[in-house]
Every structure is written in structure tokens, then in C-alpha cells.
Amino acid sequence: MDRLTTLMERFQLSVSPASAGEANLLALGEQGKATCLVFFPRGEAQPVGDKQILLSVKVDWVAGHNPLMAALPLSVHFDLTENAETRDLVQLMLAESAGRRCGAQSVVNRLGEVLMVRLLRGQIEAGATESGLLAGLADPRLSRAIVALHDHPGRVWSNGDLAAEAGLSQSRFSELFASEVGETPMGYLRRWRLTLAHQDLARGDRVEAVARRYAYVSPEGFTRAFRKAYGVAPVSLRGR
Template identity: 40%
Template sequence: MIENPAIRRDRLSSFFAAFDVAAEQAMPEAANLLLLGQAGELRSLVFLPHAPAAANPGEEVLAAVSIDFGGPANPLIAALPDRVELAFEAAPAMRAVADLLATEASARRCGRQIALDNLCRLLLLLLLRHMIDEGSARPGLLAGLSHPQLFPALVAMQEAPAHGWSVDELAAIAGMSRTRFMALFPRVLGTTPMAHLAHWRMVLARRELERGSRVKLVARRIGYSSAAAFSRAYQRTFGEPPILMRQEHAVPGRAALTSR
């Protein structure tokens, strides 16, 4: 994903490409996605991005799922509020997916885990799309992805992190002057364009290292001219050198490759 220079202006694809979504059925108190209803009929969902449900939601729980969003580094999940509630009456497509999810969660059929993972992924995609369409009142990534002028610049950085982006280039993509862009971006996202780009690069780098990629290769993929410069930036961000993450996820018997 991070090698692809194409800029597709798709606000969610880069996040789903970078982070794996896995799901498993759970007890309601240990779940972060609850499908609620009455008399067996789905009515709403409760989504808790940052912690499992701790209290009785007050309705019948038709399905309770624990979703792993690819770790706490996922910046889109981190940007969401602590609790999201949605009535299916206003989202028929989401309800259809939730119905299938509830059925799979309660059954023990072949391919169940694949179905759960993919249905949760689709439901999460639809929910995030709905939230982007609704907009966000607080500064952050969700607000930026909801902004009609800023989101193309955000997606450009997300889709081509290795590109040597400049403020002028990003402002042109957003269709505004440099001055206007530099004033608006931090007001909507709570950070500067270059700080956002640097953080996104580090997030991608960490995911690539977790997946077993070599330090030099990761550095090149996210736009660093040398592994040393990348290692310094990585350590400033995460407080440890990238080689440690690489070693933790190295294939057994191939430790000699971890520093390459």
C-alpha cells in the first residue's frame, strides 16, 4: 500500500489497507460493538472504539463482538469519540450488514471467522462513512476527513506518504492559498500538515515493521533517504529504535536479517 504513488482521493481505503480488522464473538461486557434490539429485531448499535462496554446498554443485546482495529496506533480509530450510537432506522444498508453479522455471531458454521472479520470490516466502513458524512464538531482526523476542501490534501498524504510533499502543493490540492490552508488545517485537525504527515509515516512504518519488513525497506517506502534518519525519527516518536519492533516480529531463524 505505501509504495503506491497513485492519489485516489478515497478517504478510507488507506486506513483499511494499513490496518487489519479482526473480530470475535464476546460477552457484552467485554465487547466494543453491540447490536441491540427488541423481540429479536435489530434496532441500533453501540460502538466503543477505545474500551469494552462496561454497563448494561438497557436493550436486548442480539450480538456482541470484540473488534481489533489493528492496534492502538490506528489514527482513525483514535480520532473517534468514546461512544458512538446509531439507530438503524436511518441506515438501512448498515442494518442489513448487522443482520448478517448477528446471524454469523450466533451460529457455528464453516467459514464463520472469515465471515465475522469481513462483516465487521464492512460494518465499520459503513459506520465511518456515515460519521464522515455527518461531520465532527471537535478538531481531529475525523473532522479533517469530513472537510470538503481539506480531505483531498489529507488523502494525498495518506496515499503517497513517500512523496516529498510541500505546503504549497498540499494547499493547491485543497484549492486554497497557502495562507488560508495553513490557518485552516490546524484549526480543523489540531495539528500542522507536516506534523500530520510525519505521524502518518511513523504509523505506517510501525505497521510494516510489525509485519516483518526490514528497516531499510520501510525507511525507503515512507520517504526517508537513509535508515539512520528514519531510525532517529522513529525513536523520537515511539521512544525506541525500529530494530526492536523488527526483532520482535522477525521470522525465527532469520535474526541476522533484522538489521538490514
């Protein structure tokens, strides 16, 4: 089961070099060797102590609507001293940046995407102390249901269907989902559908087609839900 691929595909990830004042992902270290990563999902980097900033990049992963980005803490720390593969990846990015050879910019961008996947994977595997999507994905039972919702948002889901995906009784599933994710399964499904609908409308899809795609009974019902979530009618967003 892949807990990240659908999110990676629906929310385009961009990583590009930036000054330390504009970056939100820093590689820190000593004597040219990276020892940790610090990521600030909400915006620009904050003071990080006396360690040397070896690499600074700007990560854009549609933070305003990406549920995983919204679930991350204010700062994410990733220890490189115990992860040789990721440390080597950072060192390769440093070498490409310093060498300024042909195509170096593209290499740094692609390696930065891989670096973010590893960082996010580490956060999911480590779990979360607060409720949210990160905590849900960290739970092996809930994550099966959440991935099913992410992969098939247009299916007419019930709590019973999702409980079966998780391998739990319906009552236990609903209780655990609300405790870990912070909302009901149907509430999360509605938000996920509207997030995807926002993307589809912005690229020019018709309101009626989007409503059908995400299992709304009528375009009028979809319009009411969309207006409540975003404060505007879906037709006003179409093709923007």
C-alpha cells in the same frame, strides 16, 4: 475519492463474536429487531441502558497506532432505524449467529467488517465536533490533501503541494488544517510516515529501506525521529 480504503488496507480489521463483557461493538434493539449500534473504540463496552443486547462482537483495528481509531469519540452511536441496509446487515449477522450453520463464524466475521466500514463511513460523513483526523476527513477540501498523504507517504510533500490538492491558498490551507486536524500538515505527515515505518519494521524490513521509502534524507535522521516518537531505536523493532 476514497477516504477509508488506505486505512483499511494498512490496518487489518478483525471482527469476532464476544461476550457482552468483552465486546466493544453492540447491536441493541427490542423484540429481536436491531435499532442501533454502539461502538467503544477505546475498549470494552459500557452500560447501555435497558435495551436488549442482540449482538456483541470484538473489533480489533490496531487502535494503538490507527489515526482514525484514535480520532473517534469514546463511544459511537449509529441509528439503524433510518438506515435499512445496515439494519438488514445486522439482522443477517444475527441469523447466522443463531443458526450456527457450517461456515457461520466466517460469515459473521466478514459481515462484521462490512458493518464497521458503514459505521466509520457514517462518522466521516457526519463530521466531528472536536479537532482530529475525523474532522479533517469530513471536510471535502482537507480530505483531498489527507487522502493524498495517506496514499503517497513517500512523496516529498510541501505545504504548497497539499494546498493545491485541497484547492486552497497555502495560508488558508495551513490555517484550516491546524484548526480541524489539530496539528500542522507537516506534523501529521511525519506521524503518518512513522506509523507506517513502525509497521514495516515489525514485519522485518531494513532500516535503510524504510528510511528511503518515507523520504528521510538519511537512516540516521530517520532513527532520531523514530526514537523520539516511540522511545526505541528502529533496529530493535525490526522483525519483532
